[in-house]
Amino acid sequence: MSEQDIIYVDSNATTLIAPEVYAAMTPYLTTWYGNPSSPHPFGSDAAEVIADARKSIGDLIGADEDEIVFTSCGTEADNTAIMSALETQKGRRRIVTTAVEHHAVFSLCHVLRKRGWPVDFLSVDKQGRLDLDEARAVINDETAIVSVMWANNEIGNIYPVVELAEIAHANGALFHTDAVQAVGKVPINLRETKIDFLALSGHKLHAPKGVGALYVRRHTPFSSYLIGGGQEHGRRAGTENVASIAGLGKAAELAKAHMIEENTTVKALRDKLERGLVAACPDPLVNGDPEHRLPNTLNMCFKYIEGEAILLRMYDAARICASSGSACTSGSLEPSHVLRAMGLDYQALHGSIRFSLSRYNTEAEIDAIIAATPPIIKELRRLSPYGH
Ligand SMILES: Cc1ncc(COP(=O)(O)O)c(C=O)c1O
Known part of the structure; x- marks a missing residue:
């Protein structure tokens, strides 16, 4: 099998590294x-390329160079932001987050709750939408951080983070x-917002796995997560x-x-x-929310059948690589916590497939999937014990 045979529509899991x-x-x-x-010029060249990258990322999200901290991944950036806030917001202990976060935030918040930090998980409706009134009712003067x-990543919903x-x-x-x-898929200008921290990850925007960044607004109190040398100021x-x-x-740069x-x-292909x-x-x-959704994401449920079975057959039939739920949850048999939070019924929960596209997909590939x-x-429904 060569990579040419693959129809890759799993770009929310990871993306192809752009040739550039x-x-x-x-x-x-x-x-x-x-x-x-290193103090010698051979080291300074490496320092210079890091400075250039800091500027390019700042340009993409509307931030200054000194507000960008490189990390090893998106997960580290998420963990750093939340742990920093708990450290610096003395006298405040509550965390407010949502029931549909990626595990980089969701699992951390569950662990923190077990360790005694009060956590509120905002609910979503059938289309995965948040209710700003619920947020207003829950966020108060005991809240250290809202995340x-x-x-x-699963349904593509875009949330009202500027208002939050x-x-x-x-x-x-x-x-x-x-x-x-969101970074690289929707325009972001942090200068027009009150957002203190923003996490991004290289491998979701055609850069490699194992690199990410955390935006830290200037003057936002910050406490390091990794302690050691003096890198990243x-x-x-x-x-x-x-x-x-x-x-x-x-x-x-390419995304911008x-x-x-x-x-x-x-979006036209999706x-x-x-x-x-x-x-x-x-x-x-x-x-998901048809009006506020990432342009590349399509999440569908095919009732009465198993997402895993659909995936295997799609691969065998046309080398289609999609996902059932998020890559992190598909290793387990638990249905996605996002779809559960949306209150989907049992028949639908298990038959969910996510297609996530990128600029490298073609119309011919979409025709092949259709x-x-x-x-x-x-065929799977014919074999289904539910008899549909
Ligand atoms: C919304 C979201 N947050 C965080 C992450 C974690 O990023 P990383 O794989 O760089 O740790 C992912 C990865 O799937 C994600 O989709």
């Missing part, structure tokens, strides 16, 4: 391998957003992953230059896929 990104990285893996903290994702940051600040709380799925110890940071900088035009194309599958599969269910999927749904 790979080219930007290789010199720092081969020739220019210096340590950015709400910018966009959901206002509510948090009005109550003296800090606001963090996990924007791992003393905010994150550990020798920087220079090549991956160079790649992340290039990916940010092409986001609008690329996402218009990606909409075509949605129309095609809804028309060809009886009893379809499209999950052709391959309906017969699989029909």
Whole structure:
């Protein structure tokens, strides 16, 4: 099997490294391998590429260079923001988050709750939408931090983080957003918001895995998570992953230059896929908020059958790589906590498939998915014990 055979529609799990990104990285893996903290020019070159990447990321999200801290991944950025707020917001102990966060926030908050920190999980409706009135009722002068994702990895919903940051600040709380799925897909200008922390991850925007960044608003109190050397201006110890940071900088530049035009194309393909599958599969269910959704994400439930079985057959039929729920939960048999929070019924919960596109998908691939999927749904339903 070659990679040419694959129809990859799992870009919310991870993305292809853009050729330009790979080219930007290789010199720092081969020739220019210096340590950015070294005092000699060989080290300063590495320090310079990190400074350039910091600027490119700042340009993409409307932030200044000194507000960007490189991390090893999105998860580390999320953990750092929340742990920092609990450390610096003396006298405040409550955490407010949502029932649909990625595990990088969701599992951390569950662990913190077990350790005695009070946590409120905001609920969502059938379309996965939050209720700002519930947020207003829950956030108060005991809240240390509010953490709400910018966009959901499973259903693609985009959340009103700008308004939520206002509510948090009005109550003296800090606001963090996990924007791992939003950065590079939707325009972001942090200068127009009150957001204190924002997490992003390289491998969701065509840079490599194992690199991320945390935006920390200037003057927001901060406490380091990794303690050691003085890297990242003393905010994150550990020798920087220079090549991956160079790649992340290039990916940010590409995203900024092409986001609008690329996402218009990606959205047209996603909409075509949605129309095609809804028309060809009886009893379809499209999950999420149709009005506030990432342009690349389509999450559907095919009732009475198992998502895993659909995935395996899609791969066998046309080498389609999609996902049932998020990559992190699909290793377990538990249905997605996001779809459960939306109150989906049992028959639908188990038959969910997520298609997540990128600028590298083609119309021919979408046509192939529309052709391959309906017969699989029909056949699995024929075999289903529910008799549909
Ligand atoms: C919304 C969201 N947050 C956080 C993460 C974790 O990012 P990383 O894999 O870089 O740790 C992911 C990855 O799937 C994600 O989708």
